[in-house]
Every structure is written in structure tokens, then in C-alpha cells.
Amino acid sequence: MSELQMSEPQLEPRSVKKRRRGSLFWTGLVLFLLLCTILVTIYIGYPFASEEEAAYFEGENPILFNQQKHGNALIQDGSIYLPFSFVQSQIDQSLYYEEASQSIILTTTDKVVQMPSNSLTYFINEEPVELRMPVFHIKDNEPYLSLDIVEHFYPIKVSILEESGLVWIEQDGETYRTAQIKEEIPREAYKKLRAEPTYRSPYYAEVEAGETVRIEEETEDFYLARNQQGVAGYIEKEFVNAGNVVEVSVEKERQFAEPLQIDEPIHLTWEAVYTKNPNTDQLPDMPGVHVVSPTWFSLANENGDLANLGSIEYSNWAHEKGYQVWGLFSNSFDPALTHEVFKTFEKRQYVIRQLLHFSQLYDLDGINLDIENVNQEDGPLVTQFVREAAPYFHEAGLVLSMDITFISTSGNWSAFYERDKLADLVDYLIVMAYDEHWGTSPVAGSVASLPWVETNLQKLLEVVPPDRLLLGVPLYTRLWKEEMTAEGVQVSSEALSMAEAKEWVDSKGITPIYDPVSGQNYVEWTDQTTGIIYKMWLEDAVSLEKRANLAEKYGLAGIGTWSRYFADETAWTALQMEETDEEI
Helix, strand or coil, X not given: CCHHHHCXXXXXXXXXXXXXXXXXXXXXXXXXXXHHHHHHHHHHHXXXXXXXXXXXXXXXXXXXXXXXXXXXXXXXXCEEEEEHHHHHHHCCCCCEEECCCCEEEEEXXXXXXXXXXXXXXXXXXXXXXXXXXXXXXXXXXXXXXXXXXXXXXXXEEEEEECCCCEEXXXXXXXXXXXXXXXXXXXXHHHXXXXXXXXXXXCEEEECCCCCEEEEEEECCCEEEEECCCCCEEEEEHHHEEEEEEEECCCCCCCCCCXXXXXXXXXXXXXXXXXXXXXXXXXXXXXXXXXXEEECCEEEXXXXXXXXXXXXXXXXXXXXXXXXEEEEEEECCCCHHHHHHHHCCHHHHHHXXXXXXXXXXXXXXXXXXXXXXXXXXXXXXXXXXXHHHHHHHHHHCCCEEEEEECCCCCCHHHHHCCCHHHHHHHXXXXXXXXXXXXXXXXCCCCCCCCHHHHHHHHHHHCCCCCHHHXXXXXXXXXXXXXXXXXXXXXXXXXXXXXXXXXXXXXXXXXXXXXXXXXXXXXXXXXXXXXXXXXXXXXCCCHHHHHHHHHHHHHXXXXXXXXXXXXXXXXXXXXXXXXXXXXXXX
């Protein structure tokens, strides 16, 4: 065979070609069917929804309140109890648990309710109320309060779901939007209430066509819906028919009365009584004054007994002159004594009972609380005392006022006051807007310069409403004495009344000059013999009128002056604020 013949290509047999074409056909068909299967799987499985089911509630008897989960209730002898911490933090921040007496104390406008632990008796204004079941339990050092009591005193509505044991609490004013699940939902994945607004998240429950739910919030594509079992989760908006907004309305006994309001600005002046009351025959007229507050009552000992300097003669004189009498009670400015008396319910109640007795004995119109120099950590005890006192005093028809200081970092003299809470409890707060420079200050200065007062007043008004606040005004000034000694300049002072200050100025033959920095008239005199320098920032008609104007500028309820003894006849005229036609 030649080389040419050897190089010619060899042809495949027809049967081999046929088999190859058949193989390609079947391979293509398999690939096509696989692709179809993948597409169908994608179509059916989209949106790749998670099938993981998660538990929405944990434990037995979960609590649902304000659209949030709040731990679990306690079932004791067939009765339901709520954790004290939950009730206090979510429903009533003024609710008080006292370890010393193992009791919970609840206050309303006219009631003080004491509930001892594991007792079948609780007390309303010290009157016993008998029960079939205790209203208060302690378990694992956690106090629990009866759901029946919470329902009785607070504007809430409670549903107990038998299947899950859920305690579902709704409060007055709570809102939600009604909704209904649509009838036609193409896939099961769309019917689930999910933990997050995405189909990849676990689900808590499945809804049915036509089911009623609540809408509590919404995102761009999802609603947060809650079913009738209290379970909430996200569901796509297109599968829900949203309805109307519903507001929960609950009427309950616990109502908070508006504090006493006096249409005309109040001018209260304190009557400083240290050992005996003044001779009322020698007291001057005080035009523009509405209230006198004699310093009659104070803590005497750790038992809670009160020292009493009250005088019915003084009250009769005041009423004849048209003044109200608000008897002042002080803590004797003793932090240790204050702690011992205010730390227990029984002693606080004892102090309140004495003040109520004195209010009847001396025909009082109000009580003025002057609680100062308190350990900072005892501030809540002071608030609790006021919280428990207010219902009794208001029920007795007494005006309740309390003296406070400006806000500062001084623990015992300022930081212990819970001013925002106190403003909700009393009719009036009176800010003692003085002693910018106190008696033993190392630097001479004004008792209360006008810029200092206004700056601190603005800060105070951020937490105290102006219609609850009286501006305290000093009627005294300090005569400062600066003397050069071997150790340097020694500063001392003495407090003078308005008349005494004027007499001193006149005796030196000097003329006050206006000090724009303090907003007051100022005098300075040097004793040429001793070299001692004397300084005074005067409280006179100029400064007092400015203080009254400051109270008017910020819409305050009035002014309080310390004290009547320091005033002269010009003070009452200078301090008069614009009055309405109403009388207190």
C-alpha cells in the first residue's frame, strides 16, 4: 500500500455516530429537567423563609404591659401577684417598699395605704381593712403585690389568658390600631409573625385568614402585629387590612386632684419664733401680705415627738387681720435625727398625726415644711414623708408648702431634695433664694445679688413649674467687716434688719451708691482709726421691688419673705405684686 493510501482519514461507522447524538440528547434533557426543578424549587421556596419556630414568652404567667414583656407574675393560693419592681417602675413610681416594716405603701390624693407582708389586714389612713387573702407576699427576697389591689387603685384593665397564663395589662390612654388578616395569602411563609421584619428570621406564631390582630408599629414593608394570645411579630403589610385606632379607656378610683391654686400672687412672710411668740399688740400692719408662717413645730427626739411653740392667740390675731396661718414644721436641721424618724412608716405617721392635731388646736390653714441639712442618701425618705403627709393634710383642708434651696452640689443643703417629685406632691414650693454669701463666708458679698438669683431661678424652673413656686426674699442684710491681721484679711459679718442697716448708714453720714453688678444699693466705709473696712449690699425698696418684679417676670405663684422681724414699713409696699380681684 502506498504512503498516499496510508494518510487518508478513516470514516466512523454510522452506528457510533447515532449513539453519540443520543447521548447528547439525553444529557441535554437531564440538564433541562434539572434546571426546571431548580426554578420550581426557587419559585416554591421564595422568599427562602425560615421555618424555625421560637417561643415568644418565657416562664409561667408572663406579664404583658405597654406592648412589652415584663417578667412573670406569682400565683399564690389561687391569687395573682405582680412583682413590686414591675409595678413601681411601670405603673406608679411613688409606690414605696419599706424593709423596716416589711410593707408596701401606696398613696393617693386622700389616702395612705399600708400593706404589711403576708397579712390579711391592710390599712387605709390607719383604718384596718380585712381580706381573705394577703395583698403582699415576699418570695426569694422579691416583694409581690396583689393584682386585685393594683386593679383597684390604678387606671388599668387586666386580662388573664387561660391557655398561656398570660397576664395582659392595658392602661388608660394606651392606643393601638385594629387590623384583619386578608383572606387570600398565597404561601404559608407569609402567614407567620416573625421576630424581625425579614423572612429569614424565626417566627413566633402563625395567623389565619380573617384573624383579628392589633398593629403596634410599622416599618417600610412590615407591620408589628399582635394576635389575641398576646404574641407579636412582623407580617408584611400587603397581607393585612388595617383598621381604626382604638384608645383604651379605664376609669378608676385613684384620681389626682389639682393642687390648690390662689388667683392672686401670694405674699407669705415667716414669723421667726425661737422661744416665745411676739406680742401681737406690737406687730405692725403688713399691707400686701396674705399668709403668715410662724416657726412653731420641730423634731424633738428620735421617737418622733414634736416640740411645740404654737399660740391660738397669734392665730386669732392673724385671722382677724385677714391672714392665713401656715404653721412651720422643721426637722431641727439635724441629719441624724431626720434619718431616725423618717426611716420608718410608724414614726412618719406619728409626726403627721401630731401636725394634724396641732392644725386643729391652733386653727391652721396650712403646713409649711422646712426640712434642711439632710444626708443626701436620705432624700427619698424626705420625699416619702411628704408623699404620706399630703393626703392627710389635703383631706383636712390644709395648704401644703415646702421650703427648698436652689440647685447646687451641696449634698446636705441641696442635693437631697427631689424637687421634681416634691413639686407634684405639695401645693407650693418656696425657694430660699438667699445666702449667696453666708454669715461665715470668707469673702464679703451680697446676701442674694439679683443676677445670682435670676440665674439660679432659671435653672430651678427647668424642674419646678412656675405656678407651684414662690420666690424667697431676704429682708436682712449683712454688715461685713474686713480687718487686717497678721494672718491676712479677716472677714466677719452680722445680720441687720432693714431699719438697723438704715440707721447704721445714717450714723456714718454716707450715701449708698447703686451697684450694677449686684443690682442693689451698696455702701462702704473705712474706720480711719482702726483701718477696718465695712461693706453692705442693702436690702431696701430698690432691691425688694426688683425681686417682686423678678417673680412677676417668670410667672411665679408669689413670694416668701424671711422674716417679718427684719422688715420695715417700706418693705411691704415695695414687695407688692400685681393682684387679681380674687381673694384667698
